[in-house]
Amino acid sequence: MRKAFVSLVAATLIGFCCSLSVVADDSRWGQPIVEAVPTPSPPSIGSPSFILVDIKSGNIIAKRDPHEQWEPASLAKMMTAYVVFRELSAGHIDLEDRVTISERAWRSQGSRMFVEVGEQVSVKKLLQGLIIQSGNDAAVALAEHVAGDEDTFAQVMNQEAQRLGMENTQYANSTGMPNAEMYTTAFDTARLARAIIEEHPEFYNWYSQRSFEYAGIVQHNRNRLLWRDESVDGLKTGYTSSAGYNLTTSAERAEMRLISVVLGADSEDARAQQSHQLLNYGFRFFETHRLYSAQERLSEARTWKADKESLELGIAEDLYVTIPRRERDNLSASVRLHDELIAPITQGEEIGEVDIVLAGEVIHTEPLIALNDLEEGGLWRRLVDSLWLRFQ
Secondary structure, three states: OOHHHHHHHHHHHHHHOOOOOOOOOOOOOOOOOOOEEEEOOOOOOOOOOEEEOOOOOOOOEEEEOOOEEEEHHHHHHHHHHHHHHHHHHHHOOOOOOOOOOOOOHHHHOOOOOOOOOOEEEEEEHOOOHHHOOOOOOHEEEEEHHHHHHHHHHHHHHHHHHHHOOOOOOOOOOOOOOOOOOEOHHHHHHHHHHHHHHHHOHHEEEEEEEEEEEEOOEEEOOOHHHHHOOOEEEEEEEEOOOOOOOEEEEEEOOOOOEEEEEHHHHHHHHHHHHHHHHHHHHHHHHEEEEEOOOOOOOOOEEEEEEEEOOEEEEOOOOOOEEEEEEHHHHHEEEEEEEEOOOOEOOOOOOOEEEEEEEEOOOOEEEEEEOOOOOOOOHHHHHHHHHHHHHHHH
């Protein structure tokens, strides 16, 4: 029975090649691509830390020291926006809420959207000033509106970072202005970008907006790739003299979405060029496929001492893999059951594993679960199956 089940799973794998947009399972996020077949090396990138990752599979396509702690500069505003997005989605605040600008917000140094003390500005306008103009005054005003003061807001930022699994990130303010206690990594920043894109698509379009006018002043988005590549639709630039030039970018081509993070580049042009090189490399040499859907019936297996003859088997989450281009037809699957399926078994219980294989190498292993409950059978069924199990 197990041998038949393996062949059914492999057949499903070869025939299934569509893709849907879902959040990558955190247990799979940040896994490197197994080099089962030769692929060209990534481009030579001058920045000290970078990462290129597929948003659906979570597979890392290219990297250099992605866990090295680095000053985020204005990349911190990604978390500022994310916290506000969550507050909006929870109904705690509204886009049309009027925020009274404090003197502290007005006095913010660095990039600004040029709000005035005592002025009332909508949350929507402040978010646009934060995302498009990278306004420090907008960041402080939003922080005060959500949490009362910026220090408390920074605590919320850190709580969200911890919840997202950003293990090497700590925030000290909403703006990204230099602070010895503030740091992040390329890996963590990519994880945050994924959360913004997948959890809050209704707000994400602001990251692709090229300019924004406020108080009669038109300011342009500093992400140069928005002009160079139509597939690029976000996310955020950052710069301080100590951090260098940082850039988080996302692009989508043919339903494949990649996120790149470049930290510490030498110039605005260098961060844009290096990010573009990474994206072009990923799209040119790799492709992402959804192999199975969550809760999809992959097959069924023989049961023992149960009220049913068989149990339907599947996986808990949609399974995506990123592989070298033109290798789709070379994928196969094999299945391992931990043990005989003896009742009782609870729906969702892990009962085995599915190995995804390319060129003889296991490139991914996914837990296999029971798709429904399995209750104990009657006395006669239990007795007969006990004998079969003893002598088989």
